[in-house]
Amino acid sequence: MWRLNKVRHKAGRRGDSSEELRLKRRDQERDVCVTAEAESDIFPAAALRQARRDRQLVSKRLLPNDDEDQPEVTMDTDSGEQDVVGLFHKLQRSGPGRDAHLRALSKALRDSSAQLTFIKQENSMHFLVVGLLSGSNATCRLLAARCLHELSHSPHANVAPACLPATPYLLTYLSGQSTKFTELCLYTLGNLCPDSDAVKEKLLAQGIIPALANCIENQRHNLAVVEAAGFALSQLLQAKDAAEKIIPIVLASSLPSRLLSVLTPDPEFGLAPAIECAWCLHYLTCSTEDNRALLAHGALLKCCSLLVSLGGAVAEGNKEEGLELLICPLLRCVGNLLTSCPAGDLCTQVGDVHVMVALCAFLQAYLQTRPALARESAWVLNNLTAHSSAFCSALLTLNLVSGLIHLLPFSQGINTMILRVLANIAHKKKEFCVQLAHHGLLSALCATLKMADPEMVTLSMDVLFMLVASGPQVGEEFVRQGGLPLLEATQYNSEGEIRRRAIHLLDHLLSYSSYCSVKTLVWWTTANVPEPDSHLWGTVCHQTLRTHLRRRDFMFTAI
Secondary structure (H helix, E strand, O other): OOOOOOOOOOOOHHHOOHHHHHHHHHHHHHHHHHHHHHHHOOOOHHHHHHHHHHOOOOOOOOOOOHHHHOOOOOOOOOOOHHHHHHHHHHHHOOOOOHHHHHHHHHHHOOOHHHHHHHHHOOOHHHHHHHHHHOOOOHHHHHHHHHHHHHHHOOOOOOHHHHOHHHHHHHHHHHHOOOHHHHHHHHHHHHHHHHHOHHHHHHHHHOOHHHHHHHHHHHOOOOHHHHHHHHHHHHHHHOOOOHHHHOHHHHHHOOHHHHHHHOOOOOOOOOOHHHHHHHHHHHHHHHOOOOOHHHHHOOHHHHHHHHHHHHHHHHHOOOOOOOHHHHHHHHHHHHHHHHOOOOHHHHHHHHOOOOHHHHHHHHHHHHOOOOHHHHHHHHHHHHHHHOOOHHHHHHHHHOOOHHHHHOOOOOOOOHHHHHHHHHHHHHHHOHHHHHHHHHOOHHHHHHHHOOOOOHHHHHHHHHHHHHHHHOOHHHHHHHHHOOHHHHHHHHOOOOOHHHHHHHHHHHHHOHHHHHHOOOHHHHHHHHOOOOOOOHHHHOOOOOOOOOOOOOOOOOOOOOO
16 A cells, blocks of 8 residues: 655664655654644634744754765764864875765754854855866765755754855756656755755746656656655745745746646656645645646646545554645635535536545544544545536535534534534535435534534534424424424523524424424524624635744644
């Protein structure tokens, strides 16, 4: 089955394989995600967006060094800053030991203070770039690129501008024959992007977008290079001004089709490049309200098809490490693309209605372990059912509604989103209301009406109104199930909107349940009472909590 393949040519540092390093990094990403999720219940949306921007973390990756598996090079130099200065002076003198000095320098540059010391040395960057990176000696070029990679991982913001002279060479080497060298250049470029606007502007002017497109196309069968190219692109797409300066260039290039072509995991190819490219597509879809260009590329159909496959795997019990890292951006892509898809084209763009089965499988599988991912699955279900009777019907005919109703007791926003999905179904046809009642929705509403969450109570009453207005049998059944005492108690709720709904349901629906008809709906909408929330029946998309997301500090919040 699909997996995060190990990249065999990456040697692990300190005994760790590259796969272990990658999984540790992703574990850290998910840990930060939990904190972000908790905050979403505390801060208003606007304040939360600003708070996350203010403390946005720069995401960087350090590629393990192949030389770590070789015997340590013994150098007669002191550690720390003096070591860097001494090595630089030795490198300036040509000789047979230059390779060894470069290896030692790349290792010394892992120290943040040594990085600052090195860039302050006169002509240090000029010598590293012009004298070594652009030289004819292939080994020296690779080792010089390794030094630049260590510098690009620096926490100091003034290191990236110092690396500016190297960017044209790094871009040129992306079309080289050595995949290891290409990968190193890509991660270096990706690390440099977030630190400096000057570096980012220069890279755009030097043609990094078409370079990345060509790289993905030419190296599409090389797992490590495609993953690195996806990382570099995602770093660009997360810039604060990406919507104005970067995304239009990306959409006008061949990158959208290239990214979509990578979204097909293969047992030999692995999930890693698909994960990177899926996040890139997510950054594209959440940065603009008009996603017609991506729809024209077949992005919605491609993402839905992959979700169907992944849903089948999850339903069979396959929840391998890293699978949710692909599911999450795909869900966000689909949810955002649906808001740009015309209702008449929905079935064609989405394709298989079994995407509903996949979404319900994600809901059940990740409800306890990844509740935020389950909530996003419910969000996509809402957007699919908002304007389509076909997808509402699919939930009923595929026997998925009962499973959704059983999830109504769960909190963390999952129950409210599921209730909106059920409301979309009820709103489409009276026959659907009858089927929902047969699936046990009335008894579930009796439970949700007792909840302390005002939104759940309000939504429950809106759904209940549509059910009882669909025919007298439904109202009578609600009365038989003990619904009247619940509504009577709800008349004394502290929320005025809830009290008004309860009073009107009691006075004009349930007390005349034997005569309920759709005509009652006319009274509801013409009386001096607000009708059930109008936005409930449209595409109810979660409020965008941030226009440009960084995967590292905010992974699973719905967009």
